[in-house]
Amino acid sequence: MIGDNVWLDAFVRLLAVLGLAILVVLILTYVERKFVGRIQMRLGPMRTGPYGILQSLADTVKLVVKEDLRPASADRWLFELAPIAAFVPAFAVLVALPFTDSWGVRVLNLGLFYVVAVSGLSVLGYIMAGWASDNKYALLGAMRSAAQLISYEIPVVLALLALAMVAGSLNLVQIVEAQGRVPFIVWQPLGFFIFMAGMLAETSRRPFDIPTAESELVGGPSIEYSGIRWSILFAFTEYSSMFGLSVFGALIFLGGWNWPLGLDLGWWWQLILIFVKATLLIMATLWMSATFPRLRIDQLMGFCWKLLLPVAFLQIFFNGLILVYKWPDWALLLTSGAALVLTAFLIYDATRVRVPVRSAARGVTS
Amino acid sequence: MTVEQEHELDTLEINVNVGPQHPATHGVFRMVLAIDGEKVIDLVPHIGYLHRGAEKLSENLDYRQAIGLQDRTEYLAAFNAEFCYVMAIEKLAGIEVPERAEYIRVILAELNRITSHYMFMGAFSTDIGVFGTAFTYGFREREYIQDLFEEVSGDRMMYGYFRPGGVAWDVPDNFKERVRWVCRQTRVGISDIDGLLTNNEVFVARTRGIGAISLENAIDYGLSGPVLRACGLKVDLRREEPYSIYDRFDFDIPTGERGDSFDRYLVRLEEMRQSVRIVEQAVEQMPDSGPILPEKVPRRLRCPPGEVYMRAENPRGEYGIYLVSKGGDKPYRLKIRSPSYCNLMALKEMTVGHYVADAVVVLGSIDIVLGEVDR
Amino acid sequence: MEVKKAAATTPPEAETKAPTEVAVEAAPGTLRKSGVEIEAERLRPVQVEPGKALYRQVLPGVLQVPADLVIAAARKSSLWPMTFGLACCAIEMMATYMSHHDLDRFGIVPWASPRQADVMIVAGTVTKKMAPAVKLLYEQMPNPKWVISMGACATNGGPYTRYDRVLQGVDKIIPVDVYVPGCPPRPEALMDGLIALQNKIMEERKKIG
């Protein structure tokens, strides 16, 4: 606590988190270009600074001094407020996350609930942007993002509910401490799978990037935005929500600041550990987004409602059973793992090429 | 008081204008989609944004000068387009082509078919939403073949290397080794693309059953090439009316069953393997030395009056050159029957009833080249 | 909704704040114009009005010199072209983005929407049917913006210059900063053109608002 003034303390902490968010966004944009570049057998940025490390800084300066256009037919206030409306929820997620066992802006008793509730609000910004731009692509993109984000909230909430049942708390600090030496990903692999799908959907990364689908909608809600407003709407919102959700996932599924072997080396190491775990999640996201094609809207919805939602309910049911009858922990792993295998089989079955691929082309040949 | 009769909810169709500048239109194609929610209920294609008069200009150029315009018309498979054009002149003027030149032409044309299909793999997967990864894979392999073309012809894209009666100059000394190396490399590249896309769950989900067209309709619309073969008809002009020396090679004609986007993709993938086979056979059979142009080709080429419709199997389908000569050293009329133009006609038939996202996939699966559509 | 009115670009109905407007269709009720008149109207060149940047009005003179330097350096390091292929040259442009040549090394990544683009690479033949769309796209880009004319066709019509549906050079309708020769230019030539544009941005850092 800085001084005795609660308000000053909160303000300083907020500033620190905001600075962190900006820094992380700068680093993430650079890392993404490098990482995706390597996947695509390219080098990524090389010329701006050594190994291109100043690239995202140059992009930011350029975007800030670029002309900020507003289409003549756009709805003025909605158009200008939409980036803020999209960014604030993404930033508000960071407020409730504990980065070590003793440091966060505010540690809420209902932290889990708060994060899930607030992160869904950025859809409002996208809809405002899509509506105000007076552009059909933007409108289609906004409608798609509304449908997608709201749908994916539901299985994610159920999966996290199942997890909260195991942890016995909604307080993020207590959830981390409840994990101890074995993180929840071991007991709840299905929950982690659903959470990852939801995180990809929330941040509009492939294969769930249909709101911004570049080859169809040219960028979706952000199509008419330029300059600083575009960078807030697109880069800041997307990357800071990606960062926030990764830290969140690292806290609740990967054991937070707990070393796997039960060491405790103080807050500095805890911070590093959190970031390493969050980076792992981010890298997984980037990897998926660089190699997967995009789903179609009906397939996306079908995946959510017909597959994720039932198995999430199943998970809650089994967790309840196990917790009530005080069965041992490995029963959690057993049920969750079995449900995950079932899910994977269903996905495989739905997209299986019935005719063997080689003979499909060659079958009728001479 | 009576309850008013309930009305159905009124929905508004909106027209979405895709193109001419749009990342998925492969150039400057434009289509206007009438959509109801996410479903396409009507599609109006607009072309002509790249209409630059290759036919008209060819009428004002020497027979040999017009070869350059063929390159620029079909810029993804320029060797194939040149091949068809010079064969039309040869048929009309009665020029015999030396053996060695035939082999060089066939090797280059088949390799160009592979580069064109690589381009398709990249562009098609990008339409589906892969973030450029398949594109870079395809282009890496394409560059290897492009390097070979550059060594032979001196240019990366607009080769201008074929001549009526043969080829412009002899190939480099290490041509055969280079071609063999490229073939080995291409086999690796094809399996890379195969592994990245063919069994990808999302890729299959996005392409299977999308843009299917029945065989009767396909023939009625005059489709040709992989789009037609994906419907199950086993036709290939290289087999049907063997031109040049294609009757000497052993190769399969891959066909599909459903005529959907996935089958088109598979047919193209298999065609690349078959092209490698043809090239490998051709390299083995190719004589090591010999003339590359017949002895008596006049400096100023004149065709006797007459007309010919020469057709060749290009990567995108049947490429036809309708050449009318009335004597003299210029074509009197040159009509290019471009496969993409004809295949594009069926776009509406394939797209209507699918989702907006599928419109892009169907367009990508036809594999159009705008230079050839608009000429 | 009207379909024809949309001058055939992404974002279709968007009007920009740019000074000139594109006349796409004669107003209903007026006398039908001849093709030549319509064409002349469509192909009227874009008027460029120099603007003054905000930081120039706000910052004191002493600070403007380093600000110029930083901003110009940032601009030249992050040139985002619009994905905008017209014809054959577009294939070479794509080849330049791909792994062999990799324009991302220079911080150059393509963006699909003109609103986020800084530079327009006109890669290919501009026909008179396409010209209004090219002009509209140019107007939709926010300032500061640059144009690279890639290849012979965009520069003066190239091999197609004598066909009367082809524009004899894109500089007839929009101002061009760098011309890249070739038919089509090799990827190295395009990179050279982009580096020339970077140098130009550094040299002209005082002029650009």
Next chain:
Amino acid sequence: MSPEELQEAPVVPPPAGSVADLFVAVLPDVEFQATQGALDVILTVDRGDVVRILRAARDDPRLDFKYLRCLSGVDHMEAGLEVVYHLYSYTHKHNVTIKTRLPQDDPSVPSVTSIWKGANWHEREAAEMFGIFFEGHPNLVPLLLPEDMTDHHPLRKDSPLAEIEEWQAERAGLAAGETGEAEE
């Protein structure tokens, strides 16, 4: 090339047993002139018979031309315009070229879109490039050229090429405005 130098191709009767004989067998009452071209047999028919012949060509099992390869227009200046149909049969593997002449002052011919759907764009293209009117075409609006600029037909022989711009012409050693025959 000046109009006087133009030579017409000689009429070579096709060999016996060619597609021309099949046409005679299928449509005994229709007159046409058969020529052996460089690759295919060419039948020149009257424009009034076009639809009848082509429909028979598609539907008769002996001919079975299901595939319309190409439809082109040709401008023969004083001799009129010409519409050329290239047909192919997937079952019998034979080709035929059918031509019909139209006078310059009344270039109209019945549309064949009702026979092959694939004729649609080909006819639209021939219409805008040559000014041929296809009777019964469902949507005969320009395809490649802008819809409101149909003053001239680019592929006609009387439609000149554009002038090279002055500065370009000076460099090339040509006077501005010289077209077409400049480099002969």
